[in-house]
Structures are given as C-alpha cells and as structure tokens.
Amino acid sequence: MIKRLLAATSIITLCLASGASAAEKIEMWVRSGIGESFKKVVEAYNASHENQVAMTEVPFSELVQKYATAIAGGQAPDALSLDLIYTPAFAAAGQLEDLTDWAKALPYFNSLSPSHVKLGTYQDRIYGLPLSVETSIFAWNKDLYKKAGLDPEKAPTTWEEIEANAEKIRALGDDIYGFYFSGGGCGGCMIFTFTPLVWGSGADILSSDGKKATLDTPEMRKAVDIYRSMVKKDLVPASSASDNGVNFLTFTNGKIGQQSIGAFAIGTLVTENPDINFGVTLIPGVNGGTSSFAGGDNFVITKGTKKIDAVKEFLEYTYSMDGQKVMAKYGSLPTRGDIADKVLEGLDPRMQVGIKAIEVAKTPYTLQFNDLINSANGPWATFTNAAIYGDDVDGAFSNAQSEMQSIIDTGQ
Amino acid sequence: MAGSGPGKALPVRRRRRRHSQWRGLLYIAPAMALVIVFFVMPVLFTGWMSLHNWPLLGSPRWIGFNNYFRMANDGRFVSALRFTTYYTVIVTIAIFAVAFPLAIFVERHRRFVGAYRTIIFLPVVVGLASASLLWVWLANVDSGFIGPALKALGLVEKSPNLLATFDSAFFTIIVMVVWKIAGFTMIILLTGLQAIPSELTEAARIDGAGRWQRFRYLTLPLMRRTIALALIISVTGSILAFDQFYIMTSGGPQNRMISVVYYIFNQSFVSFNLGYGAALSIALLAILVIISVMQLRLLRVGEDRP
CATH class of the missing domain: 3.40.190.10 (Periplasmic binding protein-like II)
Known part of the structure; x- marks a missing residue:
C-alpha cells in the first residue's frame, strides 16, 4: 500500500516536474x-x-x-x-x-x-x-457630420473640404472641434498623419536615397498652411499644441469631427468605443492624390x-x-x-x-529615423510644432532643413 | 588636532599622533570606500569613455580628444548652456525671494508656527517627478485646474494652454519649482536665522538701528555661511535640472527648454553617442566645480575661521 502510494506521488511529482521544465x-x-x-x-x-x-x-x-x-x-x-x-x-x-x-x-x-x-x-x-x-487613414465622426448638416456617408476628398467641414462642426458647440492632431512635438505622430499630405502629391521630406533633406517644397508649404489656418480659426483644441502623443487618440472622445488616425484605432474604436459612429477613408494629398504611412x-x-x-x-x-x-x-x-x-x-x-x-x-528607410524624425527634440518634431504654431514659418523651414541635413551628414 | 608644542614632549606626541591618524583613517574608511566606488571610479570611467566614440550598441573606438573638439563647435550644446544659465539665474532668484521672507516669517514665535512650517515644507517631500506630473495636470488646458479656474473667474475668455508657448510654460515650471524647493531653502535659512544670538539684535535695537539696518548689517553678514550653503545647493540643483523639462514639456515648445543634462541624456540615450555624452558630462562637472569654488570665494566662506 505504502509502496503504491509512493509510486503514485512520485509519478505525480514527475509529471509536475517535467511539465514545469518543458514549458518555457x-x-x-x-x-x-x-x-x-x-x-x-x-x-x-x-x-x-x-x-x-x-x-x-x-x-x-x-x-x-x-x-x-x-x-x-x-x-x-x-x-x-x-x-x-x-x-x-x-x-x-x-x-x-x-x-x-x-x-x-x-x-x-x-x-x-x-x-x-x-x-x-x-x-x-x-x-x-x-x-x-x-496604415494611417482619415477618420470622420458621422454623428457630428449629421448634426452639422453634412452628408455623413460622403468622405471628404480634399483639404479645402475638410477645413470647410471642420468649421461647420466647430459651430456645434464650445467643446466640439473640427479637427485634431498631436502637434506638441510628436515626431512619430506627425510623420504618420501629416506627411501623407505631401506624399500624396508627389513630394517627400527626404530624397529617395535618404542622403538629402528635401523639406522645403511647395507641397509642404501648402500642407503647413492648411494646418495653420485650421489652428488659427480655432478648429483644433488648444491642447493639441502641447500633445506629445499621449492623447493621440483624442478622436475616441467623440468630440472631434475629423482626425487622421491609424488602422489600429479602427479596432480600438470598434471594440472599446462602440458608440462612436465613424467613417474612414484615405488621407488626401494637398494637390490631389492619396497616401498613407505604412x-x-x-x-x-x-x-x-x-x-x-x-x-x-x-x-x-x-x-x-x-x-x-x-x-x-x-x-x-x-x-x-x-x-x-x-x-x-x-x-x-x-x-x-x-x-x-x-x-x-x-515607409522611409533610414538608419537615422530616431534622430531625424521620432525624437521629441529632433528637427522634424520641432519643425511641425514651430511651423504650425510658431510665428516664424520661414525660420522653421530653414532651421529644420539645415539641421536635418547636418544630422544626415554627420551620420555618413 | 593638538597644536604642535615645542620641547621634549615631541616624540611621544608624534607617536600618539601617528597612532590617532591611523585610527582616524579607519573611521572614515567606509565613507571613503563609498566615495571611491560610487564617485571617483565612475568619474574616471566617464573620463575614459569620453575619449572614445562609444556607441550604445557595438564596440567603442579610441578617438582621443575629438569629442571635446566637437563640443566647441556644437551649437545645440551652447544653446543648452545658455538656457540652463537663464533658468538657474531666474529660479535661484525666485527661490530666495520666496524662501527668505518665509524663513523670517516662521522664525518668530507665533501661534501655529509649527503648522506653517509643516505646510510650507510639505511639497519638499514630494518627488520632483511626481510634482512635475501633478503640475502637468494642473496646467492642462481642458481637464486641469489653472486654466479652467482662470476661465471660471472670468479673467480670460478661453482657457489658455500654459505649456504651449515658451513664456507661459517657463513661468509654470518656475512656479512649480519654487513651490517644490522653497520650503527646503527656507529650512536652511531658518537654521541660520536661529543661530543669531538674540542679544546682538537686542543691542542693535538699543543702539537705534532700524528694521532694515538690522537686517542689512547684522542678519545678512551673520548668515553668510548659511546663505552660501543654500545658494550652492540651489545653483547646483538648477544646473542639473532635467525632470521638470522632460516630464512637463518634453524639451519645451520647439526645443527651447533643453537643459544641459537633457542634452546629455539625448546624446547618450536617444542618439546613442555614449562617448560624446560622457565628454559633455565631464565638461558639466568642470563647470559645476568652477561655479561652486567661485561662490565660496565670493561669499568668503572658510577664511574667517573663529
């Protein structure tokens, strides 16, 4: 009897032990x-x-x-x-x-x-x-579109349309805004949502071999002007100026009419904020075309x-x-x-x-992505904040252009 | 230590002195060991690293003094130095402007003085990082306290985003740091104030010295060493400032709040140039030593030994 008991326990122990060692x-x-x-x-x-x-x-x-x-x-x-x-x-x-x-x-x-x-x-x-x-995509809140008298099923295709829609949505109330972006020096957010505006129209911020900074293009100027104008017209919440990416998904609060977000956020919205009725489309370029960040x-x-x-x-x-x-x-x-x-x-x-x-x-291919784009103190992050919120747009362009070039050059 | 007296007693004394010197060394040995392991060796190693191109990943390469030459032409380092100086001057003045009156206020014996001291000292025990996070919330434009309160009082039409522009963000950080640090400086100054014998103040009063004269010619000179201590702590702390800029503004609107330590951090752990970061740290150490020596000289601490 005791023998059998011993055998049984040892087998159990053996099972447990082998089970424990096999599982990593x-x-x-x-x-x-x-x-x-x-x-x-x-x-x-x-x-x-x-x-x-x-x-x-x-x-x-x-x-x-x-x-x-x-x-x-x-x-x-x-x-x-x-x-x-x-x-x-x-x-x-x-x-x-x-x-x-x-x-x-x-x-x-x-x-x-x-x-x-x-x-x-x-x-x-x-x-x-x-x-x-x-991928990055453009999302709009269908309920707010409806309230503002816009067609909730019609996706905007130009930035003029987006801005006009934003104005109508802003008129809905004190805490309802037409547009949102994380503009407080969040390089990662802005490369994701903002560069498609220039990519869609054929421009880029780096040359194709990644050796030259090509920030100052007419397309980028136009893209900056569009965002500046929306900020100036108070269509964007004041908090965006200092949002370093923490509130990237502000769209989920239901008080933002339009925002460029990521495809991940579709899943988040569907599963965690099912009450938000939204549509998505490709991000338009400033002169037509569409693009996205993969x-x-x-x-x-x-x-x-x-x-x-x-x-x-x-x-x-x-x-x-x-x-x-x-x-x-x-x-x-x-x-x-x-x-x-x-x-x-x-x-x-x-x-x-x-x-x-x-x-x-x-998707940009560069070994210096962190220094150039993603770092909160890098030239791209600084540029997006200075050009959109600052007083000196030309200075923002020339500073960022030269600093990006110098980072690329010292990295060679 | 005993004064060296002339005469026959000398050999005995010398032996005794040598004996006690060994014993003294034994007493300070633990402290020395700590200083050597946690200060001297890291500094030497940092100096060694600063002579290399030392990436975070991969193997280091000897480059002599190139990191130091690079520093001389580094515009971002210069602007970090400029900002740190600006911050140090402003915040030190602000801390003393608040802490000195507070120290005089809580020095007198009045009702609830213990409660006052405790309340003023309380923020000091909050960590700087926690305090920064707390103030990020206070300064939040929508869900915070300051902006919405100003709006509710009708002082502004729209809740301002305090952290969005340099001036308001800088002001917010200064207020936060003063709130956090002034209590500590106050305690230091308070000990200095309490060390002044009341007979002296009494005598000055009998001689007809006014309130300001007593402060200027009696209190201030007698507190010189206390002030030197508080000043050095405050200046050193401000030059090493990092948390508040990292947490509250991530380097500030358009990178205008990059302090020297922040720049060292960025070079070392964002750009992965540990060697250059080490060189910058050595430079900062040298700057701090020079500034501290200068402060001690200016305040003539250590010369007037009684």
Whole structure:
C-alpha cells in the first residue's frame, strides 16, 4: 500500500516536474500605443499553449533606448515587437538573431507583408518579420457630420473640404472641434498623419536615397498652411499644441469631427468605443492624390536567447488563422496576404480601407529615423510644432532643413 | 588636532599622533570606500569613455580628444548652456525671494508656527517627478485646474494652454519649482536665522538701528555661511535640472527648454553617442566645480575661521 502510494506521488511529482521544465516562459516587450491586438493574441496564445509569453509594455517613445540599454546590460527580453523602421539600425548593430533560413522555410513566407520584410532585411539576411501592420487613414465622426448638416456617408476628398467641414462642426458647440492632431512635438505622430499630405502629391521630406533633406517644397508649404489656418480659426483644441502623443487618440472622445488616425484605432474604436459612429477613408494629398504611412511592428529576436524554439512557436501561432483573426479583430491588419480576405471575413468593413492604404503607402528607410524624425527634440518634431504654431514659418523651414541635413551628414 | 608644542614632549606626541591618524583613517574608511566606488571610479570611467566614440550598441573606438573638439563647435550644446544659465539665474532668484521672507516669517514665535512650517515644507517631500506630473495636470488646458479656474473667474475668455508657448510654460515650471524647493531653502535659512544670538539684535535695537539696518548689517553678514550653503545647493540643483523639462514639456515648445543634462541624456540615450555624452558630462562637472569654488570665494566662506 505504502509502496503504491509512493509510486503514485512520485509519478505525480514527475509529471509536475517535467511539465514545469518543458514549458518555457518567453519575455517579450511591446511598445505602447499600438492598440489591443498584440495583448489579445498573447492572451489567446497563453490560454492554448504550454509555453507562456510574459509581455511588458514599454512607452513607445522610450522603447528603443530601453531595448538598447537592456542589450548593453545583458537584460534584454527574448523577443521584441520593434517599430519596423528601427529594424535596420538594430540589425546593423549585430544585436538580432538571423532568421533567414527559418523564415524562408515557412510555406507562406512569400505572402508576408513585403515592406516589413524589406525593412527587416539587412545585407540580404532577414532579422525581422512582420508582426503587425498599420496604415494611417482619415477618420470622420458621422454623428457630428449629421448634426452639422453634412452628408455623413460622403468622405471628404480634399483639404479645402475638410477645413470647410471642420468649421461647420466647430459651430456645434464650445467643446466640439473640427479637427485634431498631436502637434506638441510628436515626431512619430506627425510623420504618420501629416506627411501623407505631401506624399500624396508627389513630394517627400527626404530624397529617395535618404542622403538629402528635401523639406522645403511647395507641397509642404501648402500642407503647413492648411494646418495653420485650421489652428488659427480655432478648429483644433488648444491642447493639441502641447500633445506629445499621449492623447493621440483624442478622436475616441467623440468630440472631434475629423482626425487622421491609424488602422489600429479602427479596432480600438470598434471594440472599446462602440458608440462612436465613424467613417474612414484615405488621407488626401494637398494637390490631389492619396497616401498613407505604412507602419507597424516587426518581430525580432534578441541574439543569443536560449528560448528561440518557443519564440518561433509563438510567432507561428500569430501567423496561423487563429492568431491572425485575433489580431485583426483588435485592429492589426493581416500580415499574411494569402489569407487576408479570409481573416477579415465578418470583421468590420472599415478595415478594408486600411488594407487599401497599403497600396499607396510609404515607409522611409533610414538608419537615422530616431534622430531625424521620432525624437521629441529632433528637427522634424520641432519643425511641425514651430511651423504650425510658431510665428516664424520661414525660420522653421530653414532651421529644420539645415539641421536635418547636418544630422544626415554627420551620420555618413 | 593638538597644536604642535615645542620641547621634549615631541616624540611621544608624534607617536600618539601617528597612532590617532591611523585610527582616524579607519573611521572614515567606509565613507571613503563609498566615495571611491560610487564617485571617483565612475568619474574616471566617464573620463575614459569620453575619449572614445562609444556607441550604445557595438564596440567603442579610441578617438582621443575629438569629442571635446566637437563640443566647441556644437551649437545645440551652447544653446543648452545658455538656457540652463537663464533658468538657474531666474529660479535661484525666485527661490530666495520666496524662501527668505518665509524663513523670517516662521522664525518668530507665533501661534501655529509649527503648522506653517509643516505646510510650507510639505511639497519638499514630494518627488520632483511626481510634482512635475501633478503640475502637468494642473496646467492642462481642458481637464486641469489653472486654466479652467482662470476661465471660471472670468479673467480670460478661453482657457489658455500654459505649456504651449515658451513664456507661459517657463513661468509654470518656475512656479512649480519654487513651490517644490522653497520650503527646503527656507529650512536652511531658518537654521541660520536661529543661530543669531538674540542679544546682538537686542543691542542693535538699543543702539537705534532700524528694521532694515538690522537686517542689512547684522542678519545678512551673520548668515553668510548659511546663505552660501543654500545658494550652492540651489545653483547646483538648477544646473542639473532635467525632470521638470522632460516630464512637463518634453524639451519645451520647439526645443527651447533643453537643459544641459537633457542634452546629455539625448546624446547618450536617444542618439546613442555614449562617448560624446560622457565628454559633455565631464565638461558639466568642470563647470559645476568652477561655479561652486567661485561662490565660496565670493561669499568668503572658510577664511574667517573663529
């Protein structure tokens, strides 16, 4: 009897012990402000798998330096959801695991979002794979349109129309505004929502090889004038002048008539603010045309992690039908082109606009993205605030132009 | 230490002195160890780093004094220095202008003086980062306190966004820092005030000195060392200011509130130039030492030993 009892307990112990040793715990970081999709896919994975993912959310503006210092200090997480524009810089520094062979063996490798794979590739080796895809789009609040006597189903196609609509919406009340943007030196927000105005009309802020700053174009002047005019007419809340990105999704409060947001926000709006009745369309250029910023995150693995198999298992799960569906439900566009239609089946039709934006979207490829664009104290962030809110537009243009050029030159 | 007396007793004394010197060294050894491990070694290492091109990722490369040459032509460093100087001067004057009257106010024995002291000192125990966050909310244009209160009182037509323009944002930060720091300076000044023997004040009064004369010719000279201490703490703290600009304005409207430490932070952890950041830190250390020495000289502390 005692023998049997001993045997039973030892078997149980053995089961527990082996169970514990087989299950890996993956440390993973993700940046804040990209919506719920990643959190939800982690939850779904943890519920259905033995390995577990421990997710840490890091403020988006600090993720790069936190990760870089963690690597330097040997405290880096196993994997990271890295803003795709940073993949070249980290791959170039030799801190990421080479995924080339494994990635190319995936049966759906060729249908993974091409711009992500391009940015994840450095010197013909693949270091990053798409995790989430997001594009910038223009959203309007249909209820406010209706109240202002506008056709709620008609998407605006020019900025003159947007401004005129904004004026009518502003007339609705003291705390109702026609337009919103995070203008307090948020470089990331403005490259995402504001540069499509000039991209759509054929201009750009950097030359195609990334070696010359081309900020001062007639298109950029016009885009600045449009935003300045809306600020001057009091169509934009005063808080926007000092919003460093914290309130990027102000549109969700239901008191903003129009705003350029990300496709992630569609998911957030649909699932968390179902009472907001909104439409989405592509962001118009200043002289016609449309454009968008193709952003999102690449999945990268820290070089030398011991849990690489578990990490790969997790990534394969996010690429599976189940994983893609969970992510799409919360606003991340499908990363796999081959099953995109199936994934979006039955989901909010507005997600299709986000997919359509991929065709016209751009992503700048530069190793100095942080210094030039994203840093709150970089030339682009400073420029957007100075040109739109400042008194000296010409000075803002010439300062930013020369500072961007000098950063590019010293980085060569 | 015993004065060296001439005569036969000398050898014994010297031995005893040597003995006590060893013992003294033993007593200060823990403190010395802390200073060496946490100050001297990091400073030496920073100096070593400043002679390299030291990226956050990748391997460092020796470049001699190039980081220091680069500093001389760095316009953004110069403007950071200019802003830090401006901030230090304004905030130090503001802190003393508030703390001195407060110290005189709470020095007298009056009813509830303990309560006054506590209330004025309370903000000091709030961390600077928490205080900054608190004031970000107070200054918020829509859901804050200051703007909406001004509007409710009818002083302004529209709630102003205090953090949107340089002047109002700078003013807000100065008010926040004074609110936060003045209590501490007040306590330092208070100890100086209380150290003045009341007989002296009495005597001056009998001699017919007025209120202002007593303050100017009695209180101020006797508080010289206390003022020097408060001044050095305040100036050093202001030159090292970072949290409030980082949290409240992220460098201010159009980058106009980048203090030197903020610039070092940006160079080191945003642009990943740890070597250049180290060189800037060494330069800042040198500046701080020079300023502190100058302040001690000007206030002639240490010369008039009784």
